[in-house]
Amino acid sequence: MDHLHEKTLNTKEIYKGRVIDLQVEEVELPNGKTSTREIVKHPGAVAILPITKQGKLVLVRQFRKALNKTIVEIPAGKLEAGENPSDSAKRELEEETGYKTDQLELLLSFYTSPGFADELIYLYWTDQLEKGFTNMDDDEFLDILEVTLEEAEQMIEDQMIHDAKTVYAVQYLKMRKWENR
Amino acid sequence: MDHLHEKTLNTKEIYKGRVIDLQVEEVELPNGKTSTREIVKHPGAVAILPITKQGKLVLVRQFRKALNKTIVEIPAGKLEAGENPSDSAKRELEEETGYKTDQLELLLSFYTSPGFADELIYLYWTDQLEKGFTNMDDDEFLDILEVTLEEAEQMIEDQMIHDAKTVYAVQYLKMRKWENR
Numbered sequence: 001m002d003h004l005h006e007k008t009l010n011t012k013e014i015y016k017g018r019v020i021d022l023q024v025e026e027v028e029l030p031n032g033k034t035s036t037r038e039i040v041k042h043p044g045a046v047a048i049l050p051i052t053k054q055g056k057l058v059l060v061r062q063f064r065k066a067l068n069k070t071i072v073e074i075p076a077g078k079l080e081a082g083e084n085p086s087d088s089a090k091r092e093l094e095e096e097t098g099y100k101t102d103q104l105e106l107l108l109s110f111y112t113s114p115g116f117a118d119e120l121i122y123l124y125w126t127d128q129l130e131k132g133f134t135n136m137d138d139d140e141f142l143d144i145l146e147v148t149l150e151e152a153e154q155m156i157e158d159q160m161i162h163d164a165k166t167v168y169a170v171q172y173l174k175m176r177k178w179e180n181r
Numbered sequence: 182m183d184h185l186h187e188k189t190l191n192t193k194e195i196y197k198g199r200v201i202d203l204q205v206e207e208v209e210l211p212n213g214k215t216s217t218r219e220i221v222k223h224p225g226a227v228a229i230l231p232i233t234k235q236g237k238l239v240l241v242r243q244f245r246k247a248l249n250k251t252i253v254e255i256p257a258g259k260l261e262a263g264e265n266p267s268d269s270a271k272r273e274l275e276e277e278t279g280y281k282t283d284q285l286e287l288l289l290s291f292y293t294s295p296g297f298a299d300e301l302i303y304l305y306w307t308d309q310l311e312k313g314f315t316n317m318d319d320d321e322f323l324d325i326l327e328v329t330l331e332e333a334e335q336m337i338e339d340q341m342i343h344d345a346k347t348v349y350a351v352q353y354l355k356m357r358k359w360e361n362r
Contacts, residue, residue, distance in 0.1 A: 035320040037246040063185040065218040139216040164345035
């Protein structure tokens with residue numbers, strides 16, 4: 001057993017929602033004392049870094065109620081039950097941007113907030129885009145943008161791009177350009 | 182008014198916890214229909230990319246109950262009420278790693294999960310470390326590691342490093358080395 005492990009003594013379900021659930025666990029700490037951990041359960045998500053033939057990034061501008069503001073992000077969406085991440089990424093890409101692809105490459109996955117949530121994001125990229133059809137969710141409204149790497153970097157500077165997956169994706173693309181020079 | 186804005190019609194407090202609160206908002210969508218948004222309120226956090234004089238990254242290995250596993254991360258912690266992010270970052274760095282510094286540079290800030298949470302992380306870096314004293318929280322247990330950039334990249338490959346802020350920080354450091362070459 002890992003010497004840092006925390007054993008669950010009991011779990012209290014606080015809330016079951018549309019997107020997230022909340023539970024509070026009483027845990028036994030490595031020193032034998034007890035504490036509580038507040039845990040948000042999330043189905044997981046996919047995000048896609050789509051590059052057009054002109055070398056532009058396809059981004060979406062979206063109101064985020066949690067922040068009470070509109071920010072610009074790479075296309076993303078939560079995993080549906082039983083759906084594999086790659087299929088989910090293709091679906092979300094086309095639904096949100098109107099581009100489709102058969103060639104998605106997984107860059108990596110990462111947890112967004114391991115301190116309080118189990119959300120895991122699978123991040124894909126592609127530069128093989130074809131025209132498809134947008135199809136937003138009933139409660140989803142967004143603008144589609146196509147920007148250069150330099151414009152995306154400026155948007156990070158201006159905090160219009162301001163979330164973890166998108167700053168990672170933009171930095172990845174910058175590094176890729178350096179490596180290919 | 183932004184054409185994507187969602188107006189709050191009412192807010193229901195579901196839970197007030199030690200670290201996070203949960204509320205559900207009924208919102209009016211841009212098309213006039215209503216929907217609900219589940220929102221986790223978080224005080225915000227700081228994270229630090231500390232580099233030793235030997236060029237190694239200082240990381241912490243920590244059990245994350247939300248994931249039910251131990252992962253390796255850059256030092257981080259949540260903001261205390263009224264504390265400014267830079268002071269918080271210096272405090273967390275010394276408490277968790279035993280290194281202190283007077284020279285922290287803010288790299289950027291980002292939201293971790295804008296779809297359901299307002300957590301904002303301020304990410305700092307420093308290569309000016311002096312010996313200080315660790316001082317863990319009562320319910321905090323961790324191992325301190327010092328690794329090379331190459332070792333950190335392997336840890337990403339092996340998913341021992343598996344969270345957004347740390348993969349971003351390692352990528353930043355890699356890019357910095359490329360740029361200085």
